[in-house]
Amino acid sequence: MKFSITSKGDETSNALAQKIRTYLLDFEFQYDEDQPDIVISVGGDGTLLYAFHRYNKRLDKTAFIGVHTGHLGFYADWLPNEIEKMVIAIAKTPFQIVEYPLLEVVVRHNGGSEASYLALNECTVKSIEGTLVMNIEIKGLLFETFRGDGLCISTPTGSTAYNKALGGALIHPSLRAIQLTEMASINNRVFRTIGSPLILPDHHTCMLKPVNDVDFQITIDHLTLLHKNVRSIQCRVAQEKVRFARFRPFPFWKRVRDSFIGDR
Secondary structure (H helix, E strand, C coil), X not given: CEEEEEECCCHHHHHHHHHHHHHHHHCXXXXXXXXXXXEEEEECHHHHHHHHHHCCCCCCCCEEEEEECCCCCCCCCEXXXXXXXXXXXXXXCCCXXXXXXXXXXXXXXXXXXXXXXXXXXXXXXXXXXXXXXXXXXXXXXXXXXXXXXXXXXXXXXXXXXXXXHCCCXXXXXXXXXXXXXXXXXXXXXXXXXXXXXXXXXXXXXXXXXXXXXXXXXXXXXXXXXXXXXXXXXXXXXXXXXXXXXXXXXXXXXXXXXXXXXXXX
């Protein structure tokens, strides 16, 4: 089996990554950064996001494993003191593949060009100058005209990230859905939005269409992009899925509790 390791880059994570690499090579695994069967992320959730985007062209062939050395390890199953146990599990135990939904974002420009992205957590859209004014269409029908700071479109696993900070709902990743959450919408006698997060199933497409000719700051997980001459931004559940190698039960709601509530 071929593997690669992505490290957060700090001293602790680098040392753990080197130890994991040595152990797996001792078990006659092959280190391959280009075509790994498993990718081990050592750090926090940001490290795993980086690994996901590095290998998002081979999601059907690669499974991810997270080792938590950061401040928040929502995607991580293993702690630093469990490295030997994890390596033995990888070498000796058939693992279960757990698949989570992804978000597909297609940005189309005036003139015909377009750019496609996959997000593990979320996409956000903001105007470079002033208030974001955007028509929101769902299944081809105009739902509302949004005015405010921005919009966040998240996956079920991403619902625990920026979406949660915006007051969005937490969605179990077994549900193939995306969530649209507002950032500081303007609501008065003249302008009105729904004001509540919208959860859309996988057969519904959300289309964002600019009302004004402005530039947009669009984030895809940890990536920040500038897009000009935008005609529309299409968001829907992606056909692709992210795959995690699971060696022991780690229920979603336990992850939520451990990450945000914990023991008092």
